[in-house]
Each structure stands twice: as C-alpha cells, then as structure tokens.
Amino acid sequence: MTLLAAAAMIVPTSAGAAGNPAAHLAKVWPTPQQVSARPGQVTIPRTVVEVTGRDTDPAALAVVEQVLRSAGASTFVKITDEGQAEKAARDRSGLVVFVGGPTESKATAAALAALRVDGPEGLPRGGYVLGADRGLIALSGVDTTGTFYAAQSMRQLFAKGKSGAFTMRDWPTAPLRGVIEGFYGAPWSHNDRLAQLDFYGRTKQNMYVYSPKDDPYLRAQWRDPYPPDKLALLSQLVSRATANHVEFTYALSPGLSVCYSSDADNAALVAKFQSLWDIGVRSFSVPLDDISYTRWNCDADAAKFGSGGAAAGAAQAFLLNRVQKDFIATHPGVERLQMVPTEYYDIADSPYKSTLRAQLDQAVLVEWTGVGVVASQITEKQARAAKAVFGHDILIWDNYPVNDYVTERLLLGPYIGREPGVAQFMSGITANPMVQAEASKIAEFTSGDFLWNPASYDPDATWAAAVADLGGPATPALKVFAENNYSSLLARLDTGKPDLDSPVLRPLLSAFWTALDRKNPWDAAAKLDGYLARMTANPAELRGGLVNPKFLAEVGPWLDQVGFFGQAGQHAVKMLMAQYVGDGAKAWAERGELVAALGKARDIRVQTSRGPRNPSSCTAVCVPFLNTALATADRWFGLPGVRPLPVTSLGTYTDNGPERMVDGDPDTYYWSDGAPGVGDAVGVDLGAAQPVSHVDVRMGKPTSPDDFVHSGVLEYSADGEHWSTLQVVAQPTLAADFPAGAKARFVRVRSTGTQVNWVVVREFAVSVPGTPKYTVSGTPAGTKLEAAADNNADSVYTAGSAPVAGDALVVSAESAKPLVKVVVLAEQGAGADVQIADAAAPGGWRTIGRLDGRYAELPAHGAVTGQVRLLWTPGSAAPKIAEVVPVFAR
Known part of the structure; x- marks a missing residue:
C-alpha cells in the first residue's frame, strides 16, 4: 500500500465540462490577476497528505485545514521531509496539499514543478501562486502573507468540497489596502474591531489604522501612557491583526496641545510609540488634521517658526523629522511613518504644502482625502498632482463609506469614482468606515476588491458578491435592504454622477407612472407591488x-423603515388602481392605510451624535413617491393636491419631527x-416649481415663545440654487404674498445670525393661486x-360628542358656482344627509345623497350653489371629517 492509498481518487470530468473548464471554478474575491482553468476536477477526500516547512505560516495552514475539514477530510498525514515531499508530488493517486512559499517550505517547489507552474519569485508583497490538478494542491506565497492569501483563495474555490483544476497567479495592485477607523461619533466596540480584523484577513486587506476619536490617549491625553487594562485591549487587537496579516497602524494625534519645538513633547511622543512597539505595533502615524495652524500651543513655537501656513508646515516637519530620526530609524522592521497634513483635501499649492514638500523627510507617507473632504471622484491626474504638490508618496484616506456627516443614513453602495491608476500610482488607500461596523463590510469588501485588482473591478458585480458574503442564506433579503440604503456622494467614472438610491425600485416606479398615464397600468402595477411586498417583508x-x-x-x-415604506407603497398602488377603476371608497380606505404606514416610518428615531434623527432609507425615492401618490389621489378626490415636504438643516428634539410643520395642525410642531x-x-x-401666491409661517410655542429664528430671511427658489427674498425675519409669525407670477419649488426661513434659542415651527404653509x-x-x-x-385630507375635524337633532356641518364657498359633485372623506363612519343650499327647496336645503360610513361621492348635476351641509343623523357616531370637497365646474 502506498502512502496515499487511503486517499480518494480523482473524479473524472465529463466531456461537456472538459469543453468548458472554467465552469468548474468558483468566483474568487478579490478578483485574481491571473486564473487559468484546466480540464479535470479535484475533490477533497477523507485522508489528505499535508506537506509543510518549518516556517510555513500557521495562519495559512489553519485556513487550509479548515477548508479541508469543511469538505469532509478527517485524517491528515503530515510531511516535512523534502525527500518524502518530492515522492508525494510524483505520486498522484490521492490528494497532497503543499503549503508554504520559498521562504517557508522548499518542498513546495517540487509540487509547482509537477503542476508545471512558475513559483512566486518576483511577485509584489502578498503575491502568491495557487494550483490544483490531479491529486495535487500547492499554495506558495512570495512571503507568508502571500501564502495566507493563497489559502483565502483556496477557501473560496473549494467551498463546495471540490473544484475544477486550475492555476492562479495573483498579487495586489495597491501595496496598502484597508480601513482607517477615523470617524466621529459612537466608536466601534472592542469586539467590533476584532471582527473587522478577521474580515480584513479574509478579504486580503492588509492595513488597519487605529484612530478612534473617542480614545483620549490618542488626542487629549496623548502624552499619558495607557493604563494596563487599556494597553491589554490594544495588545489583543495587535495580535489579532498579526494573525490576519494586517498591519496595525497606531495613529497618535498630538495637534490639540503639542509644542512642536519642545524636547519634552518629542520625548513623550517617542515614549508613547515605544509603549506600542513593545506590544507588537510596527506601523505608526501622526495625524495633524482638524486642528488650527494659526494658533500656537506654546510661545516657543511662535518664536522659533513665526506665523502663517509656512510656519505651521515648518513646525510639523520639524516634529515629524525628529520622530523619524529618534524612533523610526532606530527600530528595524518598522513600517514607514505616516502623517495627515492639516491641509489634506485639495491639490492647490500653498505656503503650508510647499514647506512640507521642502522640509519633511522623504521617508514619510502623506495622507490625502482627494479633492474635497469627501471626494466624489479621484482621478490618476489628481493623484499625480497630489504627489507633486506634497512632494511625498501619498496614502489616500478615503472618506467612504463614513457617515458621520449624514448620521441618519447608511451608505451601503459599492466603492466607485476612483480611476484604476490611482491604486497603481498611490501607496494605497484606507477607507474610513461608518459608525456601524458590520454594515460597513459591504463597502469595505468592494474597496478591497478595487485595490487588489482595479483593472478588472466591476463595482456592481463586486457589490453583489459583498452582499452575498455578508448575507449567506439571507442574501435576497439583504439585497433588498442594501439597495434601499445605497447612495453616497461618490460618482460613477463613466457618468460623473452619484449612484442613486433604490436602483431596483426607481425604474419600477417610473414604469408604473408611465403605464398609468398611458391607461394600461396593470402589468406595471403588479411588478411594482411585487417589489414593494419584498420591502414590506424585509424586516421579518x-x-x-x-x-x-x-x-x-x-x-x-432603517430595516423597520424599509418595511413601513414597503407597506405604504403597496397601499399607494392599491389606492391609485382603485381610483383608476373609479372605486373612490377603496381608494380612500387605502389612502388611510398609506398615511398610517408613512407615519410609522416617520416616527422612527435613531440616536446620533446630533441627537435623535429620523433614519433615511430609500433616500429621495420612497417619500417623494408616496407624496406624489397622495397628491395624485387628492386631486382625483377634488383637492388641490399640493403636498409640501419639510426640509431642515437642523436636528430634531425627541419626536418633534419636521413633518409636523406641514401637517395642517398648529398644535403640533417641529422642534430643533x-x-x-x-x-x-x-x-x-413643493416637489416641483409651480405658481405660488402666499406663505404663512408660525414659529414658537406657548411654553417657549422665543424659539424662533430671530435674525433671518424668508426666501424662495425654483431650482434650489437661485433665491429671492420675500422679507426679513425677526418675529415668530410671518405672512407674505409672493410677487405676481412667481414660481417656487423651495420656500425657507434661513438664519443669518447666531442665537441661543432653538427653533419651533408649528406650521409652514404655502398657498398656490386658485386654491x-x-x-x-x-x-x-x-x-x-x-x-x-x-x-388638507390629513387634518381632521373631530366632534366632541355624538350628534343630536339639528346638528349639522356647513361648508361655505366664497361665491355660488355650478357644482359638479360633493365628495366627503371621513376618518370615522358617520351618518348624515348631504345637502346643498337651494332657495327653492324646503328650508333652503336640498338633499343630494347620504353619507353612511367613511366615503361619499354624490353628483350635484351643475346646481348653482355656494354651500354644502352635512345634516347629522341623531345618535350616529361622533363625526370625524377629514374633508368636505365641493367640486365646482371650471
């Protein structure tokens, strides 16, 4: 019996599969540089021979063995002797797995020769060769990290226990690829960070920058050593990073209090770095962002460096050069020192940048965010310009998917807007993530794929893979959720435009409106309702x-909100389709359900650093659709059909949301x-530019009458860019007429000064001509x-008691006109005779029909009148009337 007698034989490949060998291969992420499929198939048997060297990476071997066990292997025959290894490579009757590159195990060379595959020599750091064919698998990295990455590829290829035969030659394009925890707001937990480090290893990202704003020992107390318990937590992170072949970068931010010229501060900084070195940190950064460089922290700096941007550049270069000399240069094995300049967001030259360019040690890496703090696009031309203006190698601090500036939103879309040459030309990119660590993994997965192989990067395919990676069996549901929390400021390279949220829902809505206009809405309505049903079911x-x-x-x-938007959307479709077939009662009932579901979505609050906020899912899609649907329905009922959306740049106090300033109820209010x-x-x-006649704004409230804009302007705009002033604001109640012929989409009160009082808006009402x-x-x-x-069908008259004989509700128009019909919209069923004023009728009123329930639509046949009366049936339910709508001939 040979050494491999217990191993299973190679499974033969069918003729059809042989004609398409690539069909045997699972997709690997990040996308490999070179993959060649071969005819044949490799399976994992119960007994596997492992060939390793003394220096084989233990983390890579652990991944390999987990893959083998998951595929059914239970017995491992270990070989380290080179002679036996060569014999095993020749004996192809079973399965032998060689793990280790040239620096780990010389034996793997024999396996690569048997596979007729070149070794990894000459590949960039992290590069590897992986091959599998006829009872042989070989993983060979140019370094231990490369072997670990080969294992991560093997994990994906053999996820189902077998794979088509193949050879893979792969390496990263960007040297540095990873994440910088640099956002403001609630920090990640220790467990979040540990899970992130595992994720980076699994997705072949090699850098994590520890820069949480809440760690006082990074900023406010940067000189102080870590207490033992906190240092122990950092040590755990460093160990986990090392196991995942991730460089843990410690970013110390002394700029709030440092004296650049101080020997003591230099010594404190070096001592702090040394304490981190002692627990295994080998990469260091000194961010000097988000500080003032026009104000010194000590008189000595003013005396030594002077003032202005050039002086700030000289001071920062002086400090960093000392750190480079006193710490970096004295610690073999340390990575390059990194720094974040105070001017980190453009490519315009300045005295500050020119001084850094001239005086900062060339070994230091400079971090840059692109053209803008959140750059919509980063081109190779811009990257080259940044390298020239700073005069140093550039590491991009990319502010995506960070959401600390839009805390009410999740940014779950793919990484876009970066030219492939950026990854090739820069030293690397670190993505600044969201406050939500697990949710950040979707974007992190995509940025990792881009940085590994930008030339082959397909953001949509990678995004789908990211959703599948996180979602597993729940991928379809996660996809629905993620695509409704999708958009960002990043822009597509081919169009220059940002990705739009809800990319599946948008075209369905467009098709529905088009079909409704063309009087053939059934198929489009069914497709739209099907997707909205998926949204409704999404939380469960x-x-x-x-x-x-x-x-x-x-x-x-956000998940609950997607569900409520789905519910509201389904009711909107049913409402509009009911009106399409002339069923007003059903349309009114569905409208009520729509409003209730929309209210639940608006009532949700998420705690943010700026206070409680209504989350924003399905941004710029769901609420506009629902408001358009309501406006369309209201016009069908005979109402004007203008539904303003509230807009504010301020946060919300408790549950006093912006929608309360447009609800028609002066007793409710928005409160900043x-x-x-x-x-x-x-x-x-107002949704679109349209004629406007008058505006009323009521601010303040009895218990805080000074909560209004004390110094500002009331202004309007048709496009959101060009504004016209109606009046100066200095009081809580405003009333103004628009100029004749004026059109507006946006009307606002804008603050022009500072104040201590918050802002209450009870009502913000804009009238259109002819209302x-x-x-x-x-x-x-x-x-x-x-x-x-x-x-306004959303405001309701509520009777305080059941009606008695003689009780009636009278609605009087400004003048008598031919009346086509009367529509009554009730929130609670009530009984009444619906009457119109008619001098020839007994008592001056003529009955045209009955209200028995929540809806009535009664013809008036053109009778000339100016009054409608609901004569209540004694003892019926206490009326709740949303609207009595006299529809006059035009």
Missing part, C-alpha cells in the same frame, strides 16, 4: 434569515435639537372645525 425575512445579530442591531431602525447657526434653514419642498377657500360652521362642538374644509 432579514431578521429571520441573517445569522448576524450585530448587523441587525446596527441597522434596526439646537440653536441655528448662520446658513441653517427650515422650509418646504379654494371655505368657511366652516356647525355642531357638534369639537376640535379643528376648520379642518373639515381646509384642502
């Missing part, structure tokens, strides 16, 4: 199928979570009697 499906409780906890508010600054604004978006005006009178007494005919 994702929570029931995704085995990742941390992700579900992070995204809970802080005082406005110069440029802050509150207002409305009918009514007066309302009647009984039973109740609340908001005027709401029964205020052109």
Whole structure:
C-alpha cells in the first residue's frame, strides 16, 4: 500500500465540462490577476497528505485545514521531509496539499514543478501562486502573507468540497489596502474591531489604522501612557491583526496641545510609540488634521517658526523629522511613518504644502482625502498632482463609506469614482468606515476588491458578491435592504454622477407612472407591488434569515423603515388602481392605510451624535413617491393636491419631527435639537416649481415663545440654487404674498445670525393661486372645525360628542358656482344627509345623497350653489371629517 492509498481518487470530468473548464471554478474575491482553468476536477477526500516547512505560516495552514475539514477530510498525514515531499508530488493517486512559499517550505517547489507552474519569485508583497490538478494542491506565497492569501483563495474555490483544476497567479495592485477607523461619533466596540480584523484577513486587506476619536490617549491625553487594562485591549487587537496579516497602524494625534519645538513633547511622543512597539505595533502615524495652524500651543513655537501656513508646515516637519530620526530609524522592521497634513483635501499649492514638500523627510507617507473632504471622484491626474504638490508618496484616506456627516443614513453602495491608476500610482488607500461596523463590510469588501485588482473591478458585480458574503442564506433579503440604503456622494467614472438610491425600485416606479398615464397600468402595477411586498417583508425575512445579530442591531431602525415604506407603497398602488377603476371608497380606505404606514416610518428615531434623527432609507425615492401618490389621489378626490415636504438643516428634539410643520395642525410642531447657526434653514419642498401666491409661517410655542429664528430671511427658489427674498425675519409669525407670477419649488426661513434659542415651527404653509377657500360652521362642538374644509385630507375635524337633532356641518364657498359633485372623506363612519343650499327647496336645503360610513361621492348635476351641509343623523357616531370637497365646474 502506498502512502496515499487511503486517499480518494480523482473524479473524472465529463466531456461537456472538459469543453468548458472554467465552469468548474468558483468566483474568487478579490478578483485574481491571473486564473487559468484546466480540464479535470479535484475533490477533497477523507485522508489528505499535508506537506509543510518549518516556517510555513500557521495562519495559512489553519485556513487550509479548515477548508479541508469543511469538505469532509478527517485524517491528515503530515510531511516535512523534502525527500518524502518530492515522492508525494510524483505520486498522484490521492490528494497532497503543499503549503508554504520559498521562504517557508522548499518542498513546495517540487509540487509547482509537477503542476508545471512558475513559483512566486518576483511577485509584489502578498503575491502568491495557487494550483490544483490531479491529486495535487500547492499554495506558495512570495512571503507568508502571500501564502495566507493563497489559502483565502483556496477557501473560496473549494467551498463546495471540490473544484475544477486550475492555476492562479495573483498579487495586489495597491501595496496598502484597508480601513482607517477615523470617524466621529459612537466608536466601534472592542469586539467590533476584532471582527473587522478577521474580515480584513479574509478579504486580503492588509492595513488597519487605529484612530478612534473617542480614545483620549490618542488626542487629549496623548502624552499619558495607557493604563494596563487599556494597553491589554490594544495588545489583543495587535495580535489579532498579526494573525490576519494586517498591519496595525497606531495613529497618535498630538495637534490639540503639542509644542512642536519642545524636547519634552518629542520625548513623550517617542515614549508613547515605544509603549506600542513593545506590544507588537510596527506601523505608526501622526495625524495633524482638524486642528488650527494659526494658533500656537506654546510661545516657543511662535518664536522659533513665526506665523502663517509656512510656519505651521515648518513646525510639523520639524516634529515629524525628529520622530523619524529618534524612533523610526532606530527600530528595524518598522513600517514607514505616516502623517495627515492639516491641509489634506485639495491639490492647490500653498505656503503650508510647499514647506512640507521642502522640509519633511522623504521617508514619510502623506495622507490625502482627494479633492474635497469627501471626494466624489479621484482621478490618476489628481493623484499625480497630489504627489507633486506634497512632494511625498501619498496614502489616500478615503472618506467612504463614513457617515458621520449624514448620521441618519447608511451608505451601503459599492466603492466607485476612483480611476484604476490611482491604486497603481498611490501607496494605497484606507477607507474610513461608518459608525456601524458590520454594515460597513459591504463597502469595505468592494474597496478591497478595487485595490487588489482595479483593472478588472466591476463595482456592481463586486457589490453583489459583498452582499452575498455578508448575507449567506439571507442574501435576497439583504439585497433588498442594501439597495434601499445605497447612495453616497461618490460618482460613477463613466457618468460623473452619484449612484442613486433604490436602483431596483426607481425604474419600477417610473414604469408604473408611465403605464398609468398611458391607461394600461396593470402589468406595471403588479411588478411594482411585487417589489414593494419584498420591502414590506424585509424586516421579518432579514431578521429571520441573517445569522448576524450585530448587523441587525446596527441597522434596526432603517430595516423597520424599509418595511413601513414597503407597506405604504403597496397601499399607494392599491389606492391609485382603485381610483383608476373609479372605486373612490377603496381608494380612500387605502389612502388611510398609506398615511398610517408613512407615519410609522416617520416616527422612527435613531440616536446620533446630533441627537435623535429620523433614519433615511430609500433616500429621495420612497417619500417623494408616496407624496406624489397622495397628491395624485387628492386631486382625483377634488383637492388641490399640493403636498409640501419639510426640509431642515437642523436636528430634531425627541419626536418633534419636521413633518409636523406641514401637517395642517398648529398644535403640533417641529422642534430643533439646537440653536441655528448662520446658513441653517427650515422650509418646504413643493416637489416641483409651480405658481405660488402666499406663505404663512408660525414659529414658537406657548411654553417657549422665543424659539424662533430671530435674525433671518424668508426666501424662495425654483431650482434650489437661485433665491429671492420675500422679507426679513425677526418675529415668530410671518405672512407674505409672493410677487405676481412667481414660481417656487423651495420656500425657507434661513438664519443669518447666531442665537441661543432653538427653533419651533408649528406650521409652514404655502398657498398656490386658485386654491379654494371655505368657511366652516356647525355642531357638534369639537376640535379643528376648520379642518373639515381646509384642502388638507390629513387634518381632521373631530366632534366632541355624538350628534343630536339639528346638528349639522356647513361648508361655505366664497361665491355660488355650478357644482359638479360633493365628495366627503371621513376618518370615522358617520351618518348624515348631504345637502346643498337651494332657495327653492324646503328650508333652503336640498338633499343630494347620504353619507353612511367613511366615503361619499354624490353628483350635484351643475346646481348653482355656494354651500354644502352635512345634516347629522341623531345618535350616529361622533363625526370625524377629514374633508368636505365641493367640486365646482371650471
């Protein structure tokens, strides 16, 4: 019996498969540089021979053995002797796995020769060769990291226990690829960071920059040593990073208090770095971003360096050069020192940059965010310009998918807008992630793929793979959720435009509106409803199928909102289709369900660093669709159909959301979570530019009457860019007429000064020309009697008691005109005779029909009248009337 007698034989390949050998191969992420499929198939048997060297990377071997065990291997025959290894490479009757590159195991060379594959010599750091054919698998990295990456590729190729035969020659394009934890807001937990480091190893990313803003020993207390318990946590992170072949970079930010010329501060900085070196850190950074360089922290710096940008550059170069000389140069094996300049976001030359260019040690890597703090695109030309203007190698700090500036949103779309040459020309890119660690993995997966092989990068395919990687069996549900939390400021290279949120829902909505206009909506409505049903079910499906409780906890508010938007959308489709077939009662019932679901979506709050906020899923798609649907339906009922959306740059205090300033109810209000600054604004978006006649704004409230904009302007715009002023604001109540012929989409109150008071807006109402005006009178007494005919179906007159004999509600127009019909929209079923004023009728009123329930649509046949009356049936339910709509001939 030979050494491999217990191993299973190679499974023969069918003729069809032989004609298409690539069909045997699973997709590997990040995308390999070179893959060659071969005819044949390799399976994992129960007994496997492993050939390793004394220096074989233990982490790579652990991954390989996990792959083998998952595929059914249970017995491992270990070989380290080179003679036996060569014999095993020749004996192809079973399966032999060679693990280790030239620096780890010389034996692997024999396996590569048997596979007729060149070794990894000459590949960049992290490069590897991986081959499998006829009972032989060989993993050979140019270094231990390369072998570890080969194991990660093997993990994917053999995920189902077998693979087509292949050879893979692979290496990273960008030397540095990873993530910088540099966002503001709630920090990641220790467990979040450990999980991230495992993820980076699995996706072949090799850098993690530790720069959380909440660590006081990084910034405010940068001189102080870490207490033992905190240092122990950092040590755990460093060990986990090392096991995953990730460089743990410690980023110390002394700029808030450092004296650049101080020997003591230099010594403190070096001592701090030494304490981290002692626990295994081999990569260091000194960020000097988000600080003032016009104000010195000590008089000695003013005396030594002077003032201005050039002086700041000289001071920073002086400090960093000392760190380079006193620490980096004295520690063999350390990585290059990194720094973040104070001017980190453009390519314009300046005295500050020219001084850094001239005086900063050339060994230091300079970090740069692109043209802008959040760069929509980064081109190779811009990258070359950055390298020239800073005069140093550039490491890009890329502010995606970071959401600390839009905390109410999740940015789950792919990494886009970076030319392939950027990864080739720069030293690397670190992505700044979201506060939500698990949710960040979708974008991190895609940026990792781009940085590994930018020439083959397909953002959409990689995004789908990222969703599948995180979602597992729940991938379909995760896809629905992620595509409705998708967009960012990043722009596609081919169009120069950002990705739009909800890329599946958008075209379905467009097709539905088009089909509705063309009077053939059934098929489009069914397709739209099918997707909206997936959104409705999304919370239950994702929570029931995704085995990742941390992700579900992070995204809970957004997930619930997607579900409510789906519900509201389904009711919107049913409402519009009911109106299409003339069923007003069903349309009104569906409208009520729509409004209720939309209200639930708007009531959700997520805690952010700026206070509680309504999460923003399906951004710029769901709410506009629902408001357009409501406006369309309201016009069908006979109402004006203008539904303004609230807009504010301020946060929200508790549950007093912006929608309350457009709900037609002066007793509810929007309340900001802080005082406005110069440029802050509150207002409305009318959805499209249209004629406007009048605006009323009511700010403040009885318990805080000074909560209004004390210094500002009331202004309007048709496009959001060019604004016209209506009046100066210095009081809580505003009323203004627009100029004749004026059109506006946006109307706002913009603060032009500073103040200590917050802002309350009870109502922000814009009138359009021709909007009918009514007066309302009647009984039973109740609340908001005027709401029964205020052109707003969302405000409700609520009677305080059941009607008695003689109780009636009277709606009076400004003048008598031919009346086509009367529509009554009730929130609670009530009984009444619907009457119109008619001098020839007994008592001056003529009955045209009955209200028995929540909806009535009664013809008036062109009778000339100016009044409608609901004569209540004594003892019926207390009326709740949303709107009485007299529809007059035009």
